[in-house]
Amino acid sequence: MRYCNQCGKMTAGEPLYCSHCGRTYDVRLCPRQHVSPRGAQVCARCGSRELSTPQPAIPIALRFLALMARLVLGLLLFYATLSVLIALARSPQVRELAVACGILLGVLWMLWSKLPDWSKEALRDFWIKRRQNDDE
Numbered sequence: 001m002r003y004c005n006q007c008g009k010m011t012a013g014e015p016l017y018c019s020h021c022g023r024t025y026d027v028r029l030c031p032r033q034h035v036s037p038r039g040a041q042v043c044a045r046c047g048s049r050e051l052s053t054p055q056p057a058i059p060i061a062l063r064f065l066a067l068m069a070r071l072v073l074g075l076l077l078f079y080a081t082l083s084v085l086i087a088l089a090r091s092p093q094v095r096e097l098a099v100a101c102g103i104l105l106g107v108l109w110m111l112w113s114k115l116p117d118w119s120k121e122a123l124r125d126f127w128i129k130r131r132q133n134d135d136e
């Protein structure tokens, strides 16, 4: 039994494709069922470009939450950075503390920028769906 992150339905057994929306699980499959990683454009074994669409990495409901969490974290970090800068400008005595905070914040910013970009994937899915609806 596998859970599909795209449509939120279960498919019995050990399926390669979701039986409801036709997406593959964490891989892309060519018509000959060769397995390619999620990011592949062409099958490495037969060169086919007709790869299946994989399901999203995380469930659709969670994606929105993850996006919000990322935005909130970004805002918090921005606010903290601003506070440190303001404190530094106001009283030179806290400089050492501010430098320590600055280093910590730098590391946090770096981690934040390394978070997977769910928003991009969500947007792409949205556009693909829009286009498919227009075609019908």
Ligand SMILES: [Zn+2]
Pocket: 004, 005, 006, 007, 008, 009, 018, 019, 020, 021, 022, 023
């Ligand atoms: Zn599905």
Ligand SMILES: [Zn+2]
Pocket: 030, 031, 032, 033, 034, 043, 044, 045, 046, 047, 048
């Ligand atoms: Zn292939």
